[in-house]
Amino acid sequence: MLPSLELRGISKRFGETQALSEVSLSILPGEIHALLGENGAGKSTLVSIAAGRLAADAGEILRNGSPVSFDRARDARDAGLALVPQHDLLIGAASVADNLAFLDPNAPFFESPAARRARVIRLAQRFALDLGDANARVDALPVGTRQRIEIAGALTGHPEVLILDEPTAVLSPDETAALFASLRKRADAGGAVVLITHRLAEVFAGADRLTLLARGRSVKTCRVSETTPEEIGGLLLAGAEGETREKEKDFDTHPSKHAARSAANQPLPSLELTGFAPHLASAVRTENVSLSLSPGELLVLLAIDGNGADTIARAIAGLERFSGRVEVGGVSLPPSGDPLAFRAAGGAFVPADRREEGLVASLSLEENLALPDPPGRVFLDRSAMRAHAGDLLASFGVRAASSTALAGSLSGGNQQKVVLARELSRSPRVLVAVHPTRGLDLASAAAVRRRILDVCRSGAAALVITADLDEAPLFGAPLRVVTRGRLSAPLQPTTPVETLGRLMAGLAA
Amino acid sequence: MTQESAARRFVVAAIALAAAAAALVGLTLLAGASPIDALHALAEGSVGSRAALGETLARATALVLTAIAASLAFRAGVLNIGLEGQFLAGAVAAAAVGPLLSGAPFVARAGLLVASALAGALWVLPAAYLEARRGVPEVLSTILLNLIAAAAVSGLVRGALQDPRGDYPQSRALPDAVRLAPLVSGSRATAAIVAAIALALLVTLVVEATPLGLKLRATGLAPAAARAIGLPGARLRLLAFSASGALAGLAGGLEVLAVTGRLYDPFSAGAGYTGIAAALLGGSHPLAAAASAMLFAALGAGSSAMQRDTGVPGALATIVPGVLVLTVLAARARLTQKRA
Amino acid sequence: GKSGPPARSTGFSVALLTPGPISDAGWNAGAYEGLKAIEKELGASISHVQVKSPSEFEEQFRAYAAKATRLVFGHGFEFQDAAARVAKEYPSTVFVTTSGSKTAPNLAPIVFELEQAAYLCGLVSGRMTKTGKAGMVGGVELPSIKSTFLAYEAGFVAGHPGGTARPVFTGSFEDVAGAKAAALALADQGCDFLFQNADAAALGVFKGAEERKIRAFGTNKNQNALSPAVLASAVIDMPRAFVETARRVKDGKFDGQTLRYGLASGVISFVWNPAALANVPPAVVEETKSAEEKIRSGAFVVPRGNF
Amino acid sequence: MSGFFAIALLLAAPLLLAATGELLLERAGSIQIGLEGTMLIGAFTAFAAARSGAGPHAALLAAACAGLLAGAAFAAFAVAGRADPILVGTAWNLVAAGGTAFSYRLLAGATGSVLEVKALPPFAFGLPAAALAAFFVPAVLEVFLTRTRPGLALVAAGDNPLALEATGGSVVAVRTAASVAAGALGALGGALLVLTVSPTFVEGVTAGRGFLALALVVFARWKPLRLVPGALLVGGATALQYRLQAGGGTGIPYAVFLALPGLLALFALAAARGRGGAPKALGTPAP
Numbered sequence A: 001m002l003p004s005l006e007l008r009g010i011s012k013r014f015g016e017t018q019a020l021s022e023v024s025l026s027i028l029p030g031e032i033h034a035l036l037g038e039n040g041a042g043k044s045t046l047v048s049i050a051a052g053r054l055a056a057d058a059g060e061i062l063r064n065g066s067p068v069s070f071d072r073a074r075d076a077r078d079a080g081l082a083l084v085p086q087h088d089l090l091i092g093a094a095s096v097a098d099n100l101a102f103l104d105p106n107a108p109f110f111e112s113p114a115a116r117r118a119r120v121i122r123l124a125q126r127f128a129l130d131l132g133d134a135n136a137r138v139d140a141l142p143v144g145t146r147q148r149i150e151i152a153g154a155l156t157g158h159p160e161v162l163i164l165d166e167p168t169a170v171l172s173p174d175e176t177a178a179l180f181a182s183l184r185k186r187a188d189a190g191g192a193v194v195l196i197t198h199r200l201a202e203v204f205a206g207a208d209r210l211t212l213l214a215r216g217r218s219v220k221t222c223r224v225s226e227t228t229p230e231e232i233g234g235l236l237l238a239g240a241e242g243e244t245r246e247k248e249k250d251f252d253t254h255p256s257k258h259a260a261r262s263a264a265n266q267p268l269p270s271l272e273l274t275g276f277a278p279h280l281a282s283a284v285r286t287e288n289v290s291l292s293l294s295p296g297e298l299l300v301l302l303a304i305d306g307n308g309a310d311t312i313a314r315a316i317a318g319l320e321r322f323s324g325r326v327e328v329g330g331v332s333l334p335p336s337g338d339p340l341a342f343r344a345a346g347g348a349f350v351p352a353d354r355r356e357e358g359l360v361a362s363l364s365l366e367e368n369l370a371l372p373d374p375p376g377r378v379f380l381d382r383s384a385m386r387a388h389a390g391d392l393l394a395s396f397g398v399r400a401a402s403s404t405a406l407a408g409s410l411s412g413g414n415q416q417k418v419v420l421a422r423e424l425s426r427s428p429r430v431l432v433a434v435h436p437t438r439g440l441d442l443a444s445a446a447a448v449r450r451r452i453l454d455v456c457r458s459g460a461a462a463l464v465i466t467a468d469l470d471e472a473p474l475f476g477a478p479l480r481v482v483t484r485g486r487l488s489a490p491l492q493p494t495t496p497v498e499t500l501g502r503l504m505a506g507l508a509a
Numbered sequence B: 001m002t003q004e005s006a007a008r009r010f011v012v013a014a015i016a017l018a019a020a021a022a023a024l025v026g027l028t029l030l031a032g033a034s035p036i037d038a039l040h041a042l043a044e045g046s047v048g049s050r051a052a053l054g055e056t057l058a059r060a061t062a063l064v065l066t067a068i069a070a071s072l073a074f075r076a077g078v079l080n081i082g083l084e085g086q087f088l089a090g091a092v093a094a095a096a097v098g099p100l101l102s103g104a105p106f107v108a109r110a111g112l113l114v115a116s117a118l119a120g121a122l123w124v125l126p127a128a129y130l131e132a133r134r135g136v137p138e139v140l141s142t143i144l145l146n147l148i149a150a151a152a153v154s155g156l157v158r159g160a161l162q163d164p165r166g167d168y169p170q171s172r173a174l175p176d177a178v179r180l181a182p183l184v185s186g187s188r189a190t191a192a193i194v195a196a197i198a199l200a201l202l203v204t205l206v207v208e209a210t211p212l213g214l215k216l217r218a219t220g221l222a223p224a225a226a227r228a229i230g231l232p233g234a235r236l237r238l239l240a241f242s243a244s245g246a247l248a249g250l251a252g253g254l255e256v257l258a259v260t261g262r263l264y265d266p267f268s269a270g271a272g273y274t275g276i277a278a279a280l281l282g283g284s285h286p287l288a289a290a291a292s293a294m295l296f297a298a299l300g301a302g303s304s305a306m307q308r309d310t311g312v313p314g315a316l317a318t319i320v321p322g323v324l325v326l327t328v329l330a331a332r333a334r335l336t337q338k339r340a
Numbered sequence C: 001g002k003s004g005p006p007a008r009s010t011g012f013s014v015a016l017l018t019p020g021p022i023s024d025a026g027w028n029a030g031a032y033e034g035l036k037a038i039e040k041e042l043g044a045s046i047s048h049v050q051v052k053s054p055s056e057f058e059e060q061f062r063a064y065a066a067k068a069t070r071l072v073f074g075h076g077f078e079f080q081d082a083a084a085r086v087a088k089e090y091p092s093t094v095f096v097t098t099s100g101s102k103t104a105p106n107l108a109p110i111v112f113e114l115e116q117a118a119y120l121c122g123l124v125s126g127r128m129t130k131t132g133k134a135g136m137v138g139g140v141e142l143p144s145i146k147s148t149f150l151a152y153e154a155g156f157v158a159g160h161p162g163g164t165a166r167p168v169f170t171g172s173f174e175d176v177a178g179a180k181a182a183a184l185a186l187a188d189q190g191c192d193f194l195f196q197n198a199d200a201a202a203l204g205v206f207k208g209a210e211e212r213k214i215r216a217f218g219t220n221k222n223q224n225a226l227s228p229a230v231l232a233s234a235v236i237d238m239p240r241a242f243v244e245t246a247r248r249v250k251d252g253k254f255d256g257q258t259l260r261y262g263l264a265s266g267v268i269s270f271v272w273n274p275a276a277l278a279n280v281p282p283a284v285v286e287e288t289k290s291a292e293e294k295i296r297s298g299a300f301v302v303p304r305g306n307f
Numbered sequence D: 001m002s003g004f005f006a007i008a009l010l011l012a013a014p015l016l017l018a019a020t021g022e023l024l025l026e027r028a029g030s031i032q033i034g035l036e037g038t039m040l041i042g043a044f045t046a047f048a049a050a051r052s053g054a055g056p057h058a059a060l061l062a063a064a065c066a067g068l069l070a071g072a073a074f075a076a077f078a079v080a081g082r083a084d085p086i087l088v089g090t091a092w093n094l095v096a097a098g099g100t101a102f103s104y105r106l107l108a109g110a111t112g113s114v115l116e117v118k119a120l121p122p123f124a125f126g127l128p129a130a131a132l133a134a135f136f137v138p139a140v141l142e143v144f145l146t147r148t149r150p151g152l153a154l155v156a157a158g159d160n161p162l163a164l165e166a167t168g169g170s171v172v173a174v175r176t177a178a179s180v181a182a183g184a185l186g187a188l189g190g191a192l193l194v195l196t197v198s199p200t201f202v203e204g205v206t207a208g209r210g211f212l213a214l215a216l217v218v219f220a221r222w223k224p225l226r227l228v229p230g231a232l233l234v235g236g237a238t239a240l241q242y243r244l245q246a247g248g249g250t251g252i253p254y255a256v257f258l259a260l261p262g263l264l265a266l267f268a269l270a271a272a273r274g275r276g277g278a279p280k281a282l283g284t285p286a287p
């Protein structure tokens, strides 16, 4: 059978980053093809090239066996390819009807509101999508509806190949099921579907074949029925860490030795969540979370991206609104979200997005490390700042020209170490860290874990969010797996990796 | 809006100055005057004599203050386009309380300046409130507040603040004892310029060398990071916004105290807008902005001399700073694109 | 935009400060014509500068005085404070403000008694009005403007006892559109004569008058040619006043006394628009002439504002 | 009463044209606070064209062309060049005010006489057709924004520029086009002042109307049709003020009327929810 869409030897470079190296992918008519890979693996880049949004540096695109070249997104649509990209594509200030007209490449120059409303009804019926009130302003709609509008928009041109970049990240289980049902219908009718997702469960429930990308290369393509979630989960995590990943037996992070729960009989918990749920207009509802960490206690939340662990962490740190109760060292934090109150109560936070939220890129390392309470009564105590920075940079092994280098000039891993250095140097009562070792080499990652265990040993409670199945047990602390906003029961660090993988993938343990 | 490297700032300023000079020569030729005479008059009239230097300094007072006010706001990420209105508010306060204050001149001056700084700070409050509570961009609200302030000046000099002696639309004059005397006779430069430069240094120190300044800069450069790190972003913005308003208000107060002695309508020839341009030229660094303000003041005094000596139209004095700013923007855009 | 040669420190030098552009076809343009006339008739070297804000007043006076300019005109009441200050420091330079009240040995205001001609406009309107209502359009609300309105109103009531004359200020001398709107509003109120003192914006008043087929008066300059609606103009011969003032200074006759120029001096005049004269009853022309005589001789004093 | 409406319409028309252009540009995500300058350019061009023999309609056309160029120049800096539009606009006002004054002096000399040009002939209510047409321009814009494809692209450029890029559009192209159109409308507003009500040019003849138009856009909360009542409110208030003065004075200082548009716009902002209806990407550089 001739593939509907075939990509051959696609390479793409962004400055320093080789986003794709000679990736090939072929999509057959009638199939739902899942595209998997860690963050930054190159999935979005690949589909952007397929859809004419980006030009590849090298490689070929074939439609039904004949080579094509797209100068513009429009060309790809004309060739029967439609892409629903990862980021929001809608005009918030316009109505559903207007947005669908905007997304329809064949919409006429002039169109009456009635005609636009008619399109909404037509699309909703044809694709069995609930698109809501045609006159509603889009920015007032729930994300699930917005997602469906985007999908309906992509479908208006009757594309033979439909590419969806992480469409389910914001959908509820029911919505996801409905989406898969409608995709299945398309496939059965001979259409081809490419679907990017981080969720193995839905891949195994709904896709026909899958392709796995890792660090810009395709690692595996196979029928879903020929593999298991465990195998793919393992490959995914290996991809995230690189092929060099070995068992880290040589490090002194033996779980049992460092299990930091000596302080279990302390009366006052350092971090306590009661009936807690972040407030976000989104489909992934975090269920009411209750947990309590005593001084010195560490809890690892293990979750694939997009399951809400990040949002839980952000809400605790005061960056999102929440309902329920959060207490840090006995002080309850305002539910409106107040990072200052969190900090004042002794909280420290390592955000997932270090470029946007971790560091001020155009300030020096010294200055970054001195925030939020720079030393000095009247004037900045520059020498204290320098000394402080010097110590931290040395002890965290940050590779930088000097302490006056701009934070933005450091590599990602080194930036991460700077953030950790700043947060840990504050001797926090509670540390909340999201993906603290992401992007770090093995030695540095081990050092970071050691640091976290050290703060715990000195009496801090820590909540670490990670997506790394193999790393999670290395903390030697209890684990809880987060899937779709739901926390599993506490698990021992000795829980078999296979069990954790199945839980993370949303399959029953 | 953000800081830029000294070298780049220098290149941009050099290009802009060259463009402004070219515009000047071209327009002078168009007006039928000799560019050599014009440039000579420009130099003579701005820095050529003690008196000329005095005029430049007298003009510079308000501009230096509005320029550092703009820099301070921009560095904290606040786009305060309302300096003109805050300047007028300060002048109104000075004209309102000035004639009422009695006692030693020193006390009266202090009272007047405090009142004008307060008025300037108060005039940002509607914009700050709308920004914080309603998310209204401060750019829009401050433009509106400029309009309202200008209308208020017009109304006040014909109403509540009108000088009861004579029917003139002007406020009562400050007593001569209260007004600032020139530093040296035959020159118009008063202690106000010294105060303005001192404030420029002070603001530079605060922004560059104090813990507060570091926090302000961090908030301006990366609001999301500043929030996550635990800086009180909203409070810092409000602080910078109102401090910026206070400086602009002070500029208005000093203008009344040192230069005009009363409120007229119209009172300002765009000191607030020129301050923004100067801050831009100085890359939002307070000292560099103050230096740019001096440059604009010299240009103003010099182009008056040009008009007096060579008869070229006064409009030149408006065009040249505009060209200067536009070239800076274009040069900066090109440099940025090249690096990207 | 050619203008005079630079003012030199030798010979008789005269300078002018205007608060607005000399292309305004009104207040500032008149002064500049005066300056040019001084150059032509007295052989003076002249210089002009447009000031942008009150903060510059003193600077400009001082710059001219420092160059030993013999005579500096500040064209408006607002220049008084600054002129008085600088005059103290430079006794050998004469400072003249157009309107104002401050005097010193080397400082005096010129006062144009335009009111006298405005009164005559009022008288004519009063005699000819059918509705008993007249309107007055001003630019910015200034004492000199209000004073001419006072005189016009007095003349109107003298010509039509019980009549009313209403002023409207637009807030700007540049806003021609606003002036027209004001004229139309007055016409709609039943006014059949419009006096104005709005400089360049006068054109708006004339256009409004044309549209409503009512009469208007020119002011400051002879504006009779601008519109068929103009019945007559109350004219200030600014060049003449400027030259006369300058001659006094040149001849060493300046004594620091207020310089008044009225109908008697010939600086102020009331000029019929020949194109419109046919519609004016001869009796009115006669009466106007005799009123003018009385004013010239001082037998009748026209009311004026307190400024 | 017909007089009152004629005056209100007369004063509202130029404002409305300029404000409609500005609204168009702001909906596309850019902002030109130098609208006063653009209006002056239009006023001067119309005047210069008429002085050099063009008929009033040709002069109007000339002004529109100058406005197109002005809009393109603004876009070169603030859209394609990605300079901060606020700063470009600030400088723009300086250059336009100085440039038109300078050019007027070159054209007319230091003349002391009013240089009159031929005005557009009246059509109805004493207003020329062009002034009356101004009242339909917001409706045309409304239709354009809500019923046409390019209109949707324009709204996307101001609300979600990435979405426009993702669907194959170009934010720079859309905003440049909007700026060119806004320039033409702003210049037409200025020209209308010269060619209808005040058949001459004076330095600063726009008398702050550009800033009023900016305030009107805010007052209208970025909805074209709301500009009409807004402009009529301002025109009407001014006309009313003249009428009140003509009718014997009110005791209300005219400064209140000067401040009125600014105050109205500020209250409109304060009363609105969220950003008061401002386009989400207003003033942000193109991606």
Ligand SMILES: Nc1ncnc2c1ncn2[C@@H]1O[C@H](COP(=O)(O)OP(=O)(O)OP(=O)(O)O)[C@@H](O)[C@H]1O
Pocket: A014, A015, A017, A018, A019, A037, A038, A039, A040, A041, A042, A043, A044, A045, A046, A086
């Ligand atoms: N426009 C760009 N400029 C520079 N680098 C880019 C650009 N777009 C993507 N990259 C880089 O290319 C790599 C691949 O990115 P891509 O968005 O394709 O990843 P992805 O697999 O879709 O990740 P995710 O699961 O997070 O969506 C990353 O390192 C990313 O930082």
Ligand SMILES: Nc1ncnc2c1ncn2[C@@H]1O[C@H](COP(=O)(O)OP(=O)(O)OP(=O)(O)O)[C@@H](O)[C@H]1O
Pocket: A169, A170, A277, A278, A279, A280, A281, A282, A283, A284, A285, A286, A287, A303, A304, A305, A306, A307, A308, A309, A310, A311, A312, A352, A485
């Ligand atoms: N309690 C909640 N209520 C509503 N929406 C939520 C809640 N918790 C999480 N979400 C939403 O679920 C989605 C995925 O959550 P989140 O981003 O925290 O996951 P993640 O594992 O950190 O992945 P990513 O790498 O995308 O950040 C987000 O769109 C988030 O807004």
Ligand SMILES: [Mg+2]
Pocket: A043, A044, A045, A086, A165
């Ligand atoms: Mg992606």
Ligand SMILES: [Mg+2]
Pocket: A305, A306, A310, A352
């Ligand atoms: Mg995440």
